[in-house]
Amino acid sequence: MDDKIKKTPRELFFDRIKLVSPKIFKNFIEADGNAPAVCYRCGSEFLLAPIEVIAEACEDHDEISYLRPCRSNYILETEAEEQEYEYGLSNYHYKVSCSRCAAEMTFDIDLIVKFAEKLNKRLP
Numbered sequence: 001m002d003d004k005i006k007k008t009p010r011e012l013f014f015d016r017i018k019l020v021s022p023k024i025f026k027n028f029i030e031a032d033g034n035a036p037a038v039c040y041r042c043g044s045e046f047l048l049a050p051i052e053v054i055a056e057a058c059e060d061h062d063e064i065s066y067l068r069p070c071r072s073n074y075i076l077e078t079e080a081e082e083q084e085y086e087y088g089l090s091n092y093h094y095k096v097s098c099s100r101c102a103a104e105m106t107f108d109i110d111l112i113v114k115f116a117e118k119l120n121k122r123l124p
Contacts, residue, residue: 013087018066019116039098046099
């Protein structure tokens with residue numbers, strides 16, 4: 001018998017998005033030799049993204065912070081579609097704003113979460 005408690009889709013979703021800290025997001029943007037994370041319109045380096053901070057009892061820190069995703073809104077026909085939509089990574093994005101000119105940029109979270117998961121596996 002399996003001793004592990006099976007997590008709900010909601011718990012799995014939040015476990016995955018909590019991996020994307022502001023630092024990991026910046027690393028994703030600058031990965032593979034890309035330019036530093038700057039505004040596409042004015043070149044400012046002062047970009048803003050909503051984050052969540054959670055107090056957690058961990059050995060090495062008291063809290064974690066992660067980027068808060070936004071859900072894309074679609075009109076759905078059935079309840080089954082709504083449930084699949086609610087916790088599917090491809091239905092969410094990160095919204096980043098420039099603090100100087102207010103330009104907004106969006107990034108699908110699917111690739112960024114996968115990038116964070118790969119980094120997480122490499123850590124001891």
